[in-house]
Structure formats: C-alpha cells, structure tokens
Amino acid sequence: MRRRHHLLWVVLVGFALGGLTSCADEPPVEDDLLHDGHDHGLEGFVEDELPEGLVDKAATCSNRWQLPSSTAQTGRAQNVPYQSAGSRCTSGATQGALALRNYLRDQFGDKINRSIPGDGVQIYNCRQINGGSGLSLHSVGRALDIFIPTWGSNADNGKGDVIANWLVENAEYIGIQMLIWDRTIWTANRSTQARCYTGSHPHNDHIHVELTVAASSRQTAFFRDLAGGSVEPPTSNVAGWIGSGCDSDNDCGYTDGGARGWCYQRGQGKGVCTLDCAGYCPDRNGYATTFCAQAEEFGDTREDGLCLSRATEANSYCGAHPDLQRLSVNRFLGNSSARPSRVDVCAPKVISSEPDPEPQQPEPQQPAPQEPDPEPEQPADNINNSVCRDPSLPASEHGDSCAGWPENHWRCACFAAFGTSVSQVCRGGRWINYELNVRDCSRCDGDYSRSCEGG
Secondary structure, X not given: OHHHXXXXXXXXXXXXXXXXXXXXXXXXXXXXXXXXXXXXXXXXXXXXXXXXXXXXXXXXXXXXXXXXHHHHHHHHOOOOOOOOOOOOOOOOOOHHHHHHHHXXXXXXXXXXXXXXXXXXXXXXXXXEOXXXXXXXXXXXXXXXXXXXXXXXXXXXXXXXXXXXHHHHHOHHHHOEEXXXXXXXXXXXXXXXXXXXXXXXXXXXXXXXXXXXXXXHOOOOHHHHHHHHOXXXXXXXXXXXXXXXXXXXXXXXXXXXXOOEOEEEOOEXXXXXEEOEEEOEOOOOOOOOOEEEEOHHHHOOOOOOEEEXXXXXXXXXXXXXXXXXXXXXXXXXXXXXXXXXXXXXXXXXXXXXXXOOOOOOOOOOOOXXXXXXXXXXXXXXXHHHHHHOOOOOOOEEOOOOEOXXXXXXXXXXXXXXXXXXXXXXXXXXXXXXXXXXXXXXXXXXOEOOOHHHHOO
16 A cells, blocks of 8 residues: 555656656656646546536537548548557557657648647656546557647647548548547547547647557558558648638638639739638638628629638738738628628739839829818728627627736627627637627626527
C-alpha cells in the first residue's frame, strides 16, 4: 500500500510541474514525453457547466467541425474496430505513431502549430482518460495530438479540417480508429461515426488521433507504402473554400452539400473561389463569413449572385490576400426571402493584359461651385440592423471581439449573416452565437436567462 501511494505521489508531482512521468518504474523516453494533459477517449465525457445546467450548444454541437459530404461518405466505408489501451503504461511512443507524426509534419507542416513543445505533435503520456477510469491511449504511445493554430478561442478550421478530413478518408488505410477535433468525435467502426463531443476540453487547438495496435507497429498498408515511397501526396476537398485564391476551377473544393465551387476572375489577375447564390451563401468555421453579392456590380451579366467572403478580421479586411480588394456591394436577392443589405466584400482585382496608356494632361477647368457636405452614411454593418425585429440591436457576427465585456456576459444582437436577432455569450474574448430568432431580447442582457435560448 505504501508503494502505491508513493507512485501516485510521483505521478501527481510530475503533472504539477508540467512534466510527464512514466508509469510503474519504467524510465521516461526522451522523445515525445511532452503532452498537455487534455483528453479524451470514448468514455467519461464531462459537460461544461453553464447557468442553469445548460450545455453550451454554440461552443459544442451547433458550431463544430462538420465533415464535408464527400469525406463523410468515404468515412462511412471505413471499418476499424476499436482497441483499448489495456491496463499498463508502456515506455513511450510507438514506432507507428512516430512515423505518422513525421509524415504529418512533412505534408501539413504549414497547418500545424509548430511552436507547441514537441514541434506541434505530442504522443506519450502515462495517465488515465480524463473523466474516465481506463488508461488513455497516450499511455501506450498509440495516440497523437496534432496542434493547430486558433482564431482567438475558436478552432482554425481552414487548417485543422484539412488534416482531420484526410485522416478520416484514409482511416482504414492508416489504421486510425478514432479522432476528436473541434468539438466533434469520429469513430471508424461504421456506426454513428461523427457526433458532438462534449468533453471538458473542446479540442479546438489540437486533433486527437488514435491508432490501432497494427498501425502502432507499422503493419498496415500505409506504413508499408510509406517505407516503399509509394504513398500518394495528401489531398483534401477543404482547400478552395469561398474566398480562397484560385487560378482555375480545379483549385476550388466542395461545400458540405456537395456543390462544387468555381474560380471567379476579373481580367488577367488571380481569382477567388465562389458559388452561384440567391440571398445567402454557406459559411465554414475558420473562414470569413460570406455574402451573396450582386454580380452586375462587377460588370457580370449572370442571373445569379456570387458568393464572396466578407471583409472581416478573419481575412484582415481583405489585406490577407494581395490579389483581392475591398468593395462595398449590395446583396443579390433573387427569389429568396433575404432582406436587402450592403456590406464590404473581398473581390478579385481587375488586372488587364494591355499596357497602361500614356497619361494625358488634364484640360484646365473652372472650379465647381461648392455644395454642402452630404449627410454621413451609416456603416455597412449597421444597415443589417433594419432587418432585425429590434433595430436598436447592435450588429454582430459569430466570433467578433467582445473586448471590454465581462466573461460569460449574454446579450442580444443582430446577426448580419442572416438578418435576424441572435443571442450571444462573451467567451474567451469572442462573441459566440447561441440561438437565432430570440424569444425575448429584453431579458437576454447580462445574466443568463432561458429567454436567451430562442424559440
């Protein structure tokens, strides 16, 4: 009994100091002992506490990684039975986990947060599943945590989804039995594969990946092909979302509904991926929200609108893409129920192949009579307020900064993307949308009340 207490004390001290201690009396392995202590597993999910015991849907189920339809279809064909960790820790990372780690760094290095200890990928940690009684697969070196940059407190889905989708599509080939990413857990056993993950950590900053015993010892087809140099380079249909730069239609991917984007170009310059639209456009976590713009404002005679990304903080107000410019455009309504609106979007620049003409000297002109200054126009975002039930509500988008507001402060706002009222909560410096069409905005202010749930 005294020896058991001594071992427990050693493990607890190791966690308190931020280091990791190997189980039993086995020496720690120099490589891959760094781990953040988050996790995981198929049991022991713990719901975060919210006022009146409410589970935060905005931070979990209603705003999480969603597999694109083609990825989900491929994922349903995967069949990898789940294998638990057993009852004893091993001495470190398995060879399969190390090989997969190196491959992911090589192929997805620009999407991994390499500033995290372990060069962005962590493997071994002798401990139990958080909230459960069994050992974590990190304890036997069969689990990887792939760290992804974040947008404030939100996952960077533009980076993490690319890796997660590729892992799902190749689960049986590699030997992946389960992964967790951005509040979603996916299992490769042909059951209900993707569902909301409500554990205490949302996995918005890392992808948790679990390998089978065969994969951990490099006995699956992927590792045999990897040793022979015949693994195909990774591809993903996440690349080329609305607003992404493109040179041809092949650079643009699919939406969750299966629609294929196309490359919209103006002149000889680089284009942007877009979709035809009427009223509204789809959005994806990690990217700027979108807007259905009138094509005729760009000199286009097409009957449909064009989906473009809004000029927001997420794309540095179009400054993140040197080939795009910020333009104010009207919404294309078509036969939709959308309301008129005008916002700033990121549109491709017009670049001509013709040489610039010689500058001409302007003819002298008489000065025009001065007129009184026009009334100042309201900012584009405020125009959206007119479509909400209460025009006094502040215009806001999911993920906007809530700097200056107290943590867990609730309020009502006008959700610009859909032109309706929305309840929001200030979490981690960002406004998180909870429900559209709020029943009673007068009560959704400050402290939480059930009226903030909508109706």
